[in-house]
Amino acid sequence: MVVPMEAKVADMTNPNGGWKWSVLTQCFDEEILEHIAACPPPMEDLGDDVCLWKNNDRVRRRLTNDSSCILCGNCQETLIHTLRDCNIAKCIWSKTIATNDYNNFFDADLEDWMISNLKNQSDFGLGVVKINSDEATAESGNWSAVGGVLRDSHGNWLVGFCRFLGRGFAITAELWAILHDLEIAWQKEYTKVIIESDNKSAVAMLIDVSIGSSSSTTLVQRIKEECRRNWTVNI
Structure with missing residues:
Protein backbone atom coordinates (compact mmCIF):
# COMPACT_ATOMS: atom_id res chain seq x y z
CA MET A 1 0.00 0.00 0.00
CA VAL A 2 1.27 3.49 -0.89
CA VAL A 3 0.33 6.60 1.08
CA PRO A 4 -1.51 9.09 -1.21
CA MET A 5 0.55 12.18 -2.02
CA GLU A 6 -2.25 14.46 -0.79
CA ALA A 7 -2.59 12.64 2.56
CA LYS A 8 -1.96 14.58 5.77
CA VAL A 9 -0.62 13.31 9.07
CA ALA A 10 -4.09 13.82 10.57
CA ASP A 11 -5.46 11.32 8.03
CA MET A 12 -3.40 8.65 9.75
CA THR A 13 -5.31 8.99 13.04
CA ASN A 14 -8.50 7.24 14.13
CA PRO A 15 -11.63 8.79 15.74
CA ASN A 16 -10.21 8.07 19.20
CA GLY A 17 -7.13 10.19 18.52
CA GLY A 18 -4.69 7.29 18.11
CA TRP A 19 -2.66 6.22 15.11
CA LYS A 20 -4.30 4.12 12.37
CA TRP A 21 -1.93 1.21 12.79
CA SER A 22 -3.92 -0.92 10.35
CA VAL A 23 -2.97 1.57 7.62
CA LEU A 24 0.51 2.51 8.82
CA THR A 25 1.67 -1.11 9.06
CA GLN A 26 0.92 -1.51 5.35
CA CYS A 27 2.91 1.59 4.39
CA PHE A 28 6.09 1.53 6.50
CA ASP A 29 8.66 -0.94 7.71
CA GLU A 30 9.07 -1.90 11.36
CA GLU A 31 11.84 0.59 12.15
CA ILE A 32 9.80 3.57 10.92
CA LEU A 33 6.74 2.30 12.80
CA GLU A 34 8.80 2.24 15.99
CA HIS A 35 9.67 5.91 15.45
CA ILE A 36 6.01 6.75 14.83
CA ALA A 37 5.04 4.95 18.04
CA ALA A 38 7.19 7.40 20.00
CA CYS A 39 5.40 10.41 18.45
CA PRO A 40 2.07 11.73 19.78
CA PRO A 41 -0.68 11.96 17.15
CA PRO A 42 -1.85 15.47 16.17
CA MET A 43 -4.76 16.99 18.08
CA GLU A 44 -7.23 19.60 16.80
CA ASP A 45 -7.56 21.09 20.29
CA LEU A 46 -3.91 22.21 20.14
CA GLY A 47 -4.70 24.81 17.46
CA ASP A 48 -3.67 25.49 13.88
CA ASP A 49 -0.35 24.48 12.36
CA VAL A 50 2.31 27.16 12.69
CA CYS A 51 5.83 27.83 11.47
CA LEU A 52 8.18 26.15 13.95
CA TRP A 53 11.69 27.41 13.25
CA LYS A 54 12.86 30.60 14.88
CA ASN A 55 13.69 33.30 12.32
CA ASN A 56 17.34 33.09 13.32
CA ASP A 57 17.32 29.43 12.27
CA ARG A 58 15.40 30.21 9.08
CA VAL A 59 18.05 32.75 8.05
CA ARG A 60 20.77 30.17 8.67
CA ARG A 61 18.90 27.73 6.42
CA ARG A 62 18.47 30.48 3.78
CA LEU A 63 14.70 30.36 3.99
CA THR A 64 14.37 34.07 4.76
CA ASN A 65 16.42 37.25 5.06
CA ASP A 66 14.56 38.46 8.14
CA SER A 67 15.95 37.25 11.48
CA SER A 68 13.84 39.56 13.66
CA CYS A 69 11.57 38.23 16.41
CA ILE A 70 8.02 37.55 15.19
CA LEU A 71 6.59 38.59 18.58
CA CYS A 72 8.23 41.96 19.19
CA GLY A 73 9.80 42.71 15.79
CA ASN A 74 13.15 43.58 17.35
CA CYS A 75 16.57 41.92 17.47
CA GLN A 76 17.48 38.49 16.20
CA GLU A 77 15.11 35.72 17.25
CA THR A 78 17.77 33.74 19.09
CA LEU A 79 17.02 31.25 21.86
CA ILE A 80 17.93 33.62 24.70
CA HIS A 81 15.86 36.37 23.09
CA THR A 82 12.83 34.10 22.83
CA LEU A 83 13.15 32.75 26.38
CA ARG A 84 14.09 35.92 28.25
CA ASP A 85 14.95 39.10 26.34
CA CYS A 86 11.88 39.51 24.13
CA ASN A 87 9.66 42.31 25.49
CA ILE A 88 6.80 39.86 25.90
CA ALA A 89 8.94 37.33 27.79
CA LYS A 90 10.57 40.07 29.87
CA CYS A 91 7.15 41.36 30.93
CA ILE A 92 6.30 37.91 32.29
CA TRP A 93 9.65 37.39 34.01
CA SER A 94 9.49 40.85 35.62
CA LYS A 95 6.42 39.76 37.56
CA THR A 96 8.27 36.82 39.14
CA ILE A 97 11.83 38.12 39.69
CA ALA A 98 12.77 40.17 42.76
CA THR A 99 13.97 43.69 41.89
CA ASN A 100 17.40 43.15 43.44
CA ASP A 101 17.90 40.08 41.21
CA TYR A 102 17.15 41.88 37.92
CA ASN A 103 20.75 42.51 36.87
CA ASN A 104 21.96 38.95 37.46
CA PHE A 105 18.86 37.49 35.83
CA PHE A 106 18.70 39.62 32.69
CA ASP A 107 22.44 40.15 32.06
CA ALA A 108 23.67 36.54 32.20
CA ASP A 109 24.53 34.70 28.98
CA LEU A 110 22.41 31.74 27.89
CA GLU A 111 24.47 28.98 29.53
CA ASP A 112 24.88 30.72 32.89
CA TRP A 113 21.22 31.75 32.88
CA MET A 114 19.98 28.21 32.24
CA ILE A 115 22.30 26.69 34.86
CA SER A 116 21.20 29.26 37.44
CA ASN A 117 17.52 28.60 36.78
CA LEU A 118 17.96 24.84 36.92
CA LYS A 119 19.78 25.04 40.25
CA ASN A 120 17.29 27.36 41.93
CA GLN A 121 14.54 25.46 43.73
CA SER A 122 11.31 26.79 45.20
CA ASP A 123 10.61 26.14 48.86
CA PHE A 124 8.79 22.89 49.38
CA GLY A 125 5.56 24.00 51.04
CA LEU A 126 2.82 21.86 52.52
CA GLY A 127 0.53 20.38 49.91
Whole structure:
Protein backbone atom coordinates (compact mmCIF):
# COMPACT_ATOMS: atom_id res chain seq x y z
CA MET A 1 0.00 0.00 0.00
CA VAL A 2 1.27 3.49 -0.89
CA VAL A 3 0.33 6.60 1.08
CA PRO A 4 -1.51 9.09 -1.21
CA MET A 5 0.55 12.18 -2.02
CA GLU A 6 -2.25 14.46 -0.79
CA ALA A 7 -2.59 12.64 2.56
CA LYS A 8 -1.96 14.58 5.77
CA VAL A 9 -0.62 13.31 9.07
CA ALA A 10 -4.09 13.82 10.57
CA ASP A 11 -5.46 11.32 8.03
CA MET A 12 -3.40 8.65 9.75
CA THR A 13 -5.31 8.99 13.04
CA ASN A 14 -8.50 7.24 14.13
CA PRO A 15 -11.63 8.79 15.74
CA ASN A 16 -10.21 8.07 19.20
CA GLY A 17 -7.13 10.19 18.52
CA GLY A 18 -4.69 7.29 18.11
CA TRP A 19 -2.66 6.22 15.11
CA LYS A 20 -4.30 4.12 12.37
CA TRP A 21 -1.93 1.21 12.79
CA SER A 22 -3.92 -0.92 10.35
CA VAL A 23 -2.97 1.57 7.62
CA LEU A 24 0.51 2.51 8.82
CA THR A 25 1.67 -1.11 9.06
CA GLN A 26 0.92 -1.51 5.35
CA CYS A 27 2.91 1.59 4.39
CA PHE A 28 6.09 1.53 6.50
CA ASP A 29 8.66 -0.94 7.71
CA GLU A 30 9.07 -1.90 11.36
CA GLU A 31 11.84 0.59 12.15
CA ILE A 32 9.80 3.57 10.92
CA LEU A 33 6.74 2.30 12.80
CA GLU A 34 8.80 2.24 15.99
CA HIS A 35 9.67 5.91 15.45
CA ILE A 36 6.01 6.75 14.83
CA ALA A 37 5.04 4.95 18.04
CA ALA A 38 7.19 7.40 20.00
CA CYS A 39 5.40 10.41 18.45
CA PRO A 40 2.07 11.73 19.78
CA PRO A 41 -0.68 11.96 17.15
CA PRO A 42 -1.85 15.47 16.17
CA MET A 43 -4.76 16.99 18.08
CA GLU A 44 -7.23 19.60 16.80
CA ASP A 45 -7.56 21.09 20.29
CA LEU A 46 -3.91 22.21 20.14
CA GLY A 47 -4.70 24.81 17.46
CA ASP A 48 -3.67 25.49 13.88
CA ASP A 49 -0.35 24.48 12.36
CA VAL A 50 2.31 27.16 12.69
CA CYS A 51 5.83 27.83 11.47
CA LEU A 52 8.18 26.15 13.95
CA TRP A 53 11.69 27.41 13.25
CA LYS A 54 12.86 30.60 14.88
CA ASN A 55 13.69 33.30 12.32
CA ASN A 56 17.34 33.09 13.32
CA ASP A 57 17.32 29.43 12.27
CA ARG A 58 15.40 30.21 9.08
CA VAL A 59 18.05 32.75 8.05
CA ARG A 60 20.77 30.17 8.67
CA ARG A 61 18.90 27.73 6.42
CA ARG A 62 18.47 30.48 3.78
CA LEU A 63 14.70 30.36 3.99
CA THR A 64 14.37 34.07 4.76
CA ASN A 65 16.42 37.25 5.06
CA ASP A 66 14.56 38.46 8.14
CA SER A 67 15.95 37.25 11.48
CA SER A 68 13.84 39.56 13.66
CA CYS A 69 11.57 38.23 16.41
CA ILE A 70 8.02 37.55 15.19
CA LEU A 71 6.59 38.59 18.58
CA CYS A 72 8.23 41.96 19.19
CA GLY A 73 9.80 42.71 15.79
CA ASN A 74 13.15 43.58 17.35
CA CYS A 75 16.57 41.92 17.47
CA GLN A 76 17.48 38.49 16.20
CA GLU A 77 15.11 35.72 17.25
CA THR A 78 17.77 33.74 19.09
CA LEU A 79 17.02 31.25 21.86
CA ILE A 80 17.93 33.62 24.70
CA HIS A 81 15.86 36.37 23.09
CA THR A 82 12.83 34.10 22.83
CA LEU A 83 13.15 32.75 26.38
CA ARG A 84 14.09 35.92 28.25
CA ASP A 85 14.95 39.10 26.34
CA CYS A 86 11.88 39.51 24.13
CA ASN A 87 9.66 42.31 25.49
CA ILE A 88 6.80 39.86 25.90
CA ALA A 89 8.94 37.33 27.79
CA LYS A 90 10.57 40.07 29.87
CA CYS A 91 7.15 41.36 30.93
CA ILE A 92 6.30 37.91 32.29
CA TRP A 93 9.65 37.39 34.01
CA SER A 94 9.49 40.85 35.62
CA LYS A 95 6.42 39.76 37.56
CA THR A 96 8.27 36.82 39.14
CA ILE A 97 11.83 38.12 39.69
CA ALA A 98 12.77 40.17 42.76
CA THR A 99 13.97 43.69 41.89
CA ASN A 100 17.40 43.15 43.44
CA ASP A 101 17.90 40.08 41.21
CA TYR A 102 17.15 41.88 37.92
CA ASN A 103 20.75 42.51 36.87
CA ASN A 104 21.96 38.95 37.46
CA PHE A 105 18.86 37.49 35.83
CA PHE A 106 18.70 39.62 32.69
CA ASP A 107 22.44 40.15 32.06
CA ALA A 108 23.67 36.54 32.20
CA ASP A 109 24.53 34.70 28.98
CA LEU A 110 22.41 31.74 27.89
CA GLU A 111 24.47 28.98 29.53
CA ASP A 112 24.88 30.72 32.89
CA TRP A 113 21.22 31.75 32.88
CA MET A 114 19.98 28.21 32.24
CA ILE A 115 22.30 26.69 34.86
CA SER A 116 21.20 29.26 37.44
CA ASN A 117 17.52 28.60 36.78
CA LEU A 118 17.96 24.84 36.92
CA LYS A 119 19.78 25.04 40.25
CA ASN A 120 17.29 27.36 41.93
CA GLN A 121 14.54 25.46 43.73
CA SER A 122 11.31 26.79 45.20
CA ASP A 123 10.61 26.14 48.86
CA PHE A 124 8.79 22.89 49.38
CA GLY A 125 5.56 24.00 51.04
CA LEU A 126 2.82 21.86 52.52
CA GLY A 127 0.53 20.38 49.91
CA VAL A 128 3.13 20.71 47.16
CA VAL A 129 3.96 17.65 45.05
CA LYS A 130 7.34 17.45 43.36
CA ILE A 131 7.66 15.59 40.06
CA ASN A 132 11.00 14.04 39.07
CA SER A 133 11.11 12.41 35.65
CA ASP A 134 13.86 10.74 33.69
CA GLU A 135 14.47 8.95 30.42
CA ALA A 136 16.86 6.37 29.08
CA THR A 137 17.77 6.22 25.40
CA ALA A 138 20.05 3.52 24.03
CA GLU A 139 22.97 4.73 21.92
CA SER A 140 22.33 1.91 19.47
CA GLY A 141 18.90 2.00 17.85
CA ASN A 142 17.53 4.99 19.83
CA TRP A 143 15.32 2.73 21.98
CA SER A 144 13.68 4.88 24.65
CA ALA A 145 12.02 4.30 28.00
CA VAL A 146 10.78 6.79 30.58
CA GLY A 147 9.90 6.86 34.24
CA GLY A 148 8.74 9.29 36.87
CA VAL A 149 8.22 9.69 40.61
CA LEU A 150 5.86 11.98 42.51
CA ARG A 151 6.82 12.90 46.10
CA ASP A 152 5.12 14.93 48.82
CA SER A 153 6.56 17.98 50.61
CA HIS A 154 8.54 15.70 52.94
CA GLY A 155 10.09 13.72 50.10
CA ASN A 156 7.89 10.67 50.64
CA TRP A 157 7.06 8.58 47.58
CA LEU A 158 3.47 8.98 46.39
CA VAL A 159 3.27 7.27 43.01
CA GLY A 160 5.51 6.39 40.09
CA PHE A 161 5.44 4.94 36.60
CA CYS A 162 7.66 3.53 33.88
CA ARG A 163 6.93 3.05 30.19
CA PHE A 164 8.67 1.83 27.04
CA LEU A 165 8.27 4.29 24.15
CA GLY A 166 9.91 2.79 21.07
CA ARG A 167 12.51 4.57 18.96
CA GLY A 168 13.10 8.25 19.52
CA PHE A 169 15.38 10.99 20.80
CA ALA A 170 16.25 11.75 24.42
CA ILE A 171 14.43 15.09 24.37
CA THR A 172 11.23 13.43 23.12
CA ALA A 173 11.44 10.78 25.84
CA GLU A 174 11.96 13.42 28.53
CA LEU A 175 8.89 15.34 27.38
CA TRP A 176 6.83 12.13 27.34
CA ALA A 177 7.90 11.49 30.95
CA ILE A 178 6.84 14.98 32.06
CA LEU A 179 3.49 14.65 30.28
CA HIS A 180 2.74 11.29 31.92
CA ASP A 181 3.70 12.65 35.35
CA LEU A 182 1.37 15.63 34.92
CA GLU A 183 -1.49 13.39 33.81
CA ILE A 184 -0.99 11.22 36.90
CA ALA A 185 -0.81 14.27 39.19
CA TRP A 186 -4.07 15.63 37.76
CA GLN A 187 -5.81 12.26 38.13
CA LYS A 188 -4.66 12.15 41.76
CA GLU A 189 -6.18 15.64 42.24
CA TYR A 190 -2.95 17.30 43.37
CA THR A 191 -3.32 21.09 43.08
CA LYS A 192 0.25 22.35 43.59
CA VAL A 193 2.98 20.73 41.52
CA ILE A 194 6.67 21.37 40.90
CA ILE A 195 8.29 19.77 37.84
CA GLU A 196 12.02 19.07 38.00
CA SER A 197 14.04 17.95 34.98
CA ASP A 198 17.76 17.69 34.31
CA ASN A 199 17.19 18.10 30.56
CA LYS A 200 18.01 21.74 29.76
CA SER A 201 16.43 21.57 26.31
CA ALA A 202 13.14 20.23 27.68
CA VAL A 203 12.98 22.96 30.31
CA ALA A 204 13.75 25.61 27.69
CA MET A 205 10.88 24.41 25.51
CA LEU A 206 8.40 24.41 28.39
CA ILE A 207 9.18 27.94 29.58
CA ASP A 208 9.32 29.30 26.03
CA VAL A 209 6.56 31.87 25.48
CA SER A 210 6.21 30.95 21.82
CA ILE A 211 6.52 27.42 20.42
CA GLY A 212 8.63 24.30 20.92
CA SER A 213 11.06 22.60 18.58
CA SER A 214 9.91 21.07 15.32
CA SER A 215 10.37 17.48 16.47
CA SER A 216 8.59 17.89 19.82
CA THR A 217 5.98 20.59 19.27
CA THR A 218 2.91 18.43 19.88
CA LEU A 219 4.32 17.12 23.16
CA VAL A 220 5.27 20.63 24.31
CA GLN A 221 1.79 21.92 23.47
CA ARG A 222 0.13 19.04 25.31
CA ILE A 223 2.27 19.67 28.40
CA LYS A 224 1.46 23.38 28.33
CA GLU A 225 -2.21 22.51 27.94
CA GLU A 226 -1.97 20.35 31.08
CA CYS A 227 -0.28 23.22 32.93
CA ARG A 228 -3.17 25.54 32.05
CA ARG A 229 -5.66 23.43 34.02
CA ASN A 230 -7.09 24.76 37.28
CA TRP A 231 -3.98 24.11 39.38
CA THR A 232 -0.53 25.56 40.08
CA VAL A 233 2.41 24.09 38.15
CA ASN A 234 5.98 25.40 38.43
CA ILE A 235 8.83 24.19 36.21
